[in-house]
Amino acid sequence: MTSRTPRPRERGIPEATVARLPVYLRALQALQERGTPTVSSEALAEAAGVNSAKLRKDLSHLGSYGTRGVGYEVEHLVHQISRELGLTQDWAVAIVGIGNLGRALANYGGFGTRGFRIEALLDADPAMVGQRVASLEVGHIDSLEEVVGSRGVSIGVITTPAEAAQAVATRFVEAGVGSILNFAPVVLNVPDGVDVRKVDLSIELQILAFHAQRRAAGDGQVAAAPGLELT
């Protein structure tokens, strides 16, 4: 049952692999710009900061695109990963909440270059509506449904205060947006089938603090023996 069709992608890439593909892609694009034609799993893994066996296993989920004794053809791999990630098409993005963070995102040039087009900026503040940010005019939040529909928005970014985030998410979902990137520090409730990812800077800092504290606590002791205690 496992043979007969030499089909490359098996329709079921592990989540952990998906999360690393963008990292590989970036490393590959850097190689591409430098004109490197092929790269070994060892070298690419080094550049991506992962184990080379992991890299090979990850890539094997896309198909057998390497050549034994040689490595991977950079150009080809860039194409394959891009296709797998859906970057060969453009995705229309809307940002809601044009404050400190929303403005920073809107002004950031790094998205447009690769597959993502910021199509709309929305805010509830009348003073904000109508202003130009990053060569887009900020629209009123009330036009969310209309904008999503007419411009084919499929990814919504939420940078409103925490209180407003759930309402915005719900409106996004009802307007047909299936992917949400949330910067507000709240747990969003969405129906099954809608994909939410959150970026939470406070959480990142708190995780750093946890490890920093642990390091500080261990500094007085011999680090090797984890059995010591002084209650």
Place this chain on the structure above:
Amino acid sequence: MTSRTPRPRERGIPEATVARLPVYLRALQALQERGTPTVSSEALAEAAGVNSAKLRKDLSHLGSYGTRGVGYEVEHLVHQISRELGLTQDWAVAIVGIGNLGRALANYGGFGTRGFRIEALLDADPAMVGQRVASLEVGHIDSLEEVVGSRGVSIGVITTPAEAAQAVATRFVEAGVGSILNFAPVVLNVPDGVDVRKVDLSIELQILAFHAQRRAAGDGQVAAAPGLELT
């Protein structure tokens, strides 16, 4: 050997648990503000968006702070988690690269409230140095070592362009900073013992795109049966 000392923390909290503690903490603080005295694992899990068994196992790593038949005392749990995460002390933070993103972070009020004090803003651009951002004067990057030493900075945030990030990280490390939060889209190379976390918005968008594409591809089919394929 596992008894005798009723010691609460066993010195070894799983990484996955650490990453969720901040989420629980936030949910608990919301309950606290609303004056709720106790909460069940079921209710707290709901608020944090996780499974209740997972929540209980996570909390059990901190000690036995619940009461069977009742739940957890909100106040007490807030204190325990805060202590475990190292939020009972203040952490001095330095931000390097005061551009779009660095400015947004500096202006963000949400950090100072809980354990993190932004102590320094540094940039390489002479036009930027000397300006006031969020009631701090932007310093020159050359003073990094001095600032880290004199103000006790233990967490470094990097919001420079990608090209500059590695150099900044290295200087942070050599100045004694053991925790780095990196927003630049590069893999940082640091010695063992230094903790680096990265926040990469492009990667988040690409992961969303992957799932969106997969959803779109499956839409033509019956969603329930994952066995169908057409070449």
Place this chain on the structure above:
DNA sequence: ACGGGCTTGTGAAAGGGTGCACAAAGTGGG
């Protein structure tokens, strides 16, 4: 004082992810 009803804490099972180690497969030199 005791029993009924909740809720915690945790064994145990199942599922994913990681990394080692090596056979298979390709390259290039002689």
Place this chain on the structure above:
DNA sequence: CCCACTTTGTGCACCCTTTCACAAGCCCGT
């Protein structure tokens, strides 16, 4: 044409994480 060398693709064992299911424990009403 063959052999030595390089590098991929993957079986396997191990570890971490999640989830289920339930005994143990606590509260309150009677």
